Amino acid sequence: MPSLYSAPVYWNEQQYLLSFYDPFTFRLTISLYIAGISLIPSACSAPGCISNYYPDDRVHIFRVPENPPELKQAWIRALHCDNIDRLKVVNVCIKHFREEDVEYIHKVPNGDGTFTSVPRYKLKLKGGAIPCLLPGCPSYYSSTSTSKRARLSYEPKEKEMLNQTIQLLSKI
Numbered sequence: 001m002p003s004l005y006s007a008p009v010y011w012n013e014q015q016y017l018l019s020f021y022d023p024f025t026f027r028l029t030i031s032l033y034i035a036g037i038s039l040i041p042s043a044c045s046a047p048g049c050i051s052n053y054y055p056d057d058r059v060h061i062f063r064v065p066e067n068p069p070e071l072k073q074a075w076i077r078a079l080h081c082d083n084i085d086r087l088k089v090v091n092v093c094i095k096h097f098r099e100e101d102v103e104y105i106h107k108v109p110n111g112d113g114t115f116t117s118v119p120r121y122k123l124k125l126k127g128g129a130i131p132c133l134l135p136g137c138p139s140y141y142s143s144t145s146t147s148k149r150a151r152l153s154y155e156p157k158e159k160e161m162l163n164q165t166i167q168l169l170s171k172i
Helices: 069-079 082-086 147-171
Strands: 007-010 015-022 027-034 061-063 091-093 102-109 115-125
Touching: none
Parallel strands: none
Antiparallel strands: 007 015, 015 027, 061 091, 102 115
16 A cells, blocks of 8 residues: 655656555545656646546646736736745646637648648647636636736736826926
């Protein structure tokens, strides 16, 4: 019987097996890592979500964007998680995005100026997409409106207009 704690078993310097026993679900989770890269996707960091915790539940995840910083802060606010800065890597699964926020098709240009549509192997988020669906949380955590995205995209323009107005008023 495996230990209740995480116990790595080394085969060589490049490859090891990490297993741990979860006393809450009574499941043994085994992850295989090769050269520091996980072959099993990371778990979702959204509150109440257990996507990618177990091998039978695998979904696509997206890493929280680092740039621009406003978008990163919008993601953190949307997740309603105060201690998320403590995590080394923050991932959010596809279950927390609307269908229109995810690009499933990649358009490849042909030589004659037309495009061929090909399904994406690695899904991509559209610019400014923010996680807005939190099924494991109270309903007021989730928002299906686009107001956050609109506010995020127009905020720099409003600041610029405000700065210009202040400069004009200071000249008077």
